[in-house]
Amino acid sequence: xxxxxxxxxxxxxxxxxxxxxxxxxxxxxxxxxxxxxxxxxxxxxxxxxxxxxxxxxxxxxxxxxxxxxxxxxxxxxxxxxxxxxxxxxxxxxxxxxxxxxxxxxxxxxxxxxxxxxxxxxxxxxxxxxxxxxxxxxxxxxxxxxxxxxxxxxxxxxxxxxxxxxxxxxxxxxxxxxxxxxxxxxxxxxxxxxxxxxxxxxxxxxxxxxxxxxxxxxxxxxxxxxxxxxxxxxxxxxxxxxxxxxxxxxxxxxxxxxxxxxxxxxxxxxxxxxxxxxxxxxxxxxxxxxxxxxxxxxxxxxxxxxxxxxxxxxxxxxxxxxxxxxxxxxxxxxxxxxxxxxxxxxxxxxxxxxxxxxxxxxxxxxxxxxxxxxxxxxxxxxxxxxxxxxxxxxxxxxxxxxxxxxxxxxxxxxxxxxxxxxxxxxxx
Numbered sequence: 001x002x003x004x005x006x007x008x009x010x011x012x013x014x015x016x017x018x019x020x021x022x023x024x025x026x027x028x029x030x031x032x033x034x035x036x037x038x039x040x041x042x043x044x045x046x047x048x049x050x051x052x053x054x055x056x057x058x059x060x061x062x063x064x065x066x067x068x069x070x071x072x073x074x075x076x077x078x079x080x081x082x083x084x085x086x087x088x089x090x091x092x093x094x095x096x097x098x099x100x101x102x103x104x105x106x107x108x109x110x111x112x113x114x115x116x117x118x119x120x121x122x123x124x125x126x127x128x129x130x131x132x133x134x135x136x137x138x139x140x141x142x143x144x145x146x147x148x149x150x151x152x153x154x155x156x157x158x159x160x161x162x163x164x165x166x167x168x169x170x171x172x173x174x175x176x177x178x179x180x181x182x183x184x185x186x187x188x189x190x191x192x193x194x195x196x197x198x199x200x201x202x203x204x205x206x207x208x209x210x211x212x213x214x215x216x217x218x219x220x221x222x223x224x225x226x227x228x229x230x231x232x233x234x235x236x237x238x239x240x241x242x243x244x245x246x247x248x249x250x251x252x253x254x255x256x257x258x259x260x261x262x263x264x265x266x267x268x269x270x271x272x273x274x275x276x277x278x279x280x281x282x283x284x285x286x287x288x289x290x291x292x293x294x295x296x297x298x299x300x301x302x303x304x305x306x307x308x309x310x311x312x313x314x315x316x317x318x319x320x321x322x323x324x325x326x327x328x329x330x331x332x333x334x335x336x337x338x339x340x341x342x343x344x345x346x347x348x349x350x351x352x353x354x355x356x357x358x359x360x361x362x363x364x365x366x367x368x369x370x371x372x373x374x375x376x377x378x379x380x381x382x383x384x385x386x387x388x389x390x391x392x393x394x395x396x397x398x399x400x401x402x403x404x405x406x407x408x409x410x411x412x413x414x415x416x417x418x419x420x421x422x423x424x425x426x427x
Contacts, residue, residue, distance in 0.1 A: 005156030007048065007318050013163060014311075017120045023169060031168050033291075034300055035233050035347040037121040038307050042235045042340035043111055044124030045314045049333050051131075052321045058131055062151060065142040072145035084146050084154045086205070088138070092158060093208040095137035096201040103267045105133040107242040114238055116225035116289040118190055123166040128239050161204050166190075172218075181206045184218045191222025194280045223283045231290045233347040235340045242267075249274065299402050302395075303346060309391065310339050313368070320377060328375060335364055355403055362399070365392045 017037075024030055051058075074080050099109035108130035115122045141151055165186040172184045181202040189200040199216035202208050209215035230241055246263070249270060253259045258271045268278040317332050324332065342361050345354045366389035372378040373385055 005153065006159055009160055009163075010315060010318070013120070013124065016164070020120050020167065020169065027169075029169070031117055031119040032121070033117060033289075034304060036115055036117050037119070038303070038347070039233045039235055039238070039344055040115055040121040040125040041311075042307075042344060043238060044126055045311075046235055046239070046337060046340055047126035047128050047130075048318055049314075049336055050128035052318070052329070052333070054131055058135055059148055059152070061135060062139065062142050063148045065139050066145070066148060070143055070145045074145040074147075074150075076147065076150050080146070081150065081154065084141065084150055085158065087141060087144075087146075088151070088154045088158055089202070089204045090208060091138045091141060092203040093201050093212075095134040096203070097198075097212075097214065098137070099130070099133060100198050100201070101266055102133075102264050103246055103269065104263045106267045107240075107246060108133045110226060110242045111238050113190060113226050114230045116223075116229065118166060118168050118187060118222075118224045120163065120166050122190070123163045158203050162186075168221075177206070178210075179205060179207055185209075187222055188216050188218045190224050192225050192227050192280070193220075193222055193283060195219075196222050197227075197280050223287065225289075227280050229290050233344040235344050236337070296402075302398055302402055303343060306395065307343055310336070310343065323377060324375070328371065331371075332368070335361075335368060355399075358399060359396065362392045362395050 021032060024032065074084075096109070099105045108127050111127035111130075112122075112125050115125055138151070138155075142148075146154075162181070165181055165183045167183050168187065170183040173180075173182050176182060177184065181200070181204055185200045185202070185206050188196045191197070196216060199214055200206065200209050201214055206215065230238055232238065232241075250259045250262050252274055253262055253271060254273065262269060262271075266277070268280075270276060270278065313332070314336055317336060321329055321332075338357070339361055342354065342357045345351075346358060366385055369378065369388035370382075370385045373382060378384050
């Protein structure tokens, strides 16, 4: 059983998102779009999926530093927990800040800023590569003598706090705004307006931004997203888009020094002969959110159903992956990743290959359930395999009918002018 606080809180996350949607239906103030919310959650699933394979690396490095190089050994008490919580957040501030100020590191954080909406689902939108660049910033905690168990537990609670601040439905919170990170402060961080970019890096305590000169009060509702919109619902592409742009620029540089500066200067830095630094510009008056999506209600119901059902094996995997052998774990992970990809592509792709991939995905579902039961991970005397097979057949018929009627093809595409792919303040 996985005891990661973030994973254990998954039911709470979805409950709160449901309550936010109920509130929106009552207040008639809409902040969700189906294609965007599904992509956000799929990216969160991919991040957690990746984490099941990189966990050994992340924890291993911290553990080695702790066991071999620590100056002290701090026992786990409520006092040390509080101290570590504050210090962990300070490390997060600098890790987060460098993720915005170093272009290579930005590739591991930009995913979180790509959404042009702002709601609780955005909190789950995370990169699968961020750990590569963020891990070194937390190693001082190992040197100080905080154990790996303390480190993981406190980190989980820090991230839990950051979930609720991704909403437009909570205004300013009075004196709390002086000390804590709040939805108002975090809206600023996710804004792509020039005055908001690279502000309010805090995770829990906004005092770090006030101390280090990166604080910005919310003055107008931000325009959310990055200055060069992703313009895709493909979760795998979302994870690599900035790296593709960055290394394309590196290949065009004329010297090793310029290549290094392109990687480690601010996002948008380029040598003069490639056009120079691309500074953030004002949001153009004709800016529109990327809106490629399936317009037909029945097709959207199909996609929402497939996404909702996909979350069941995702949750099962996250809670039980430690009991799986390497082959089953790898196969399961590939199927989940492929499923998020296909669902994302169905929102904005017309190619026959995407439709064929959806059919293959559905056919694999009962096979996967049969394999899980054979491994003894799912009890039920093959009943669940029968359920999976029935759902697969019904979905296949449903999908083929939608394709035949032309209802699964996206019918509208719109986005703002091409600009630099770089974030707005966000967290």
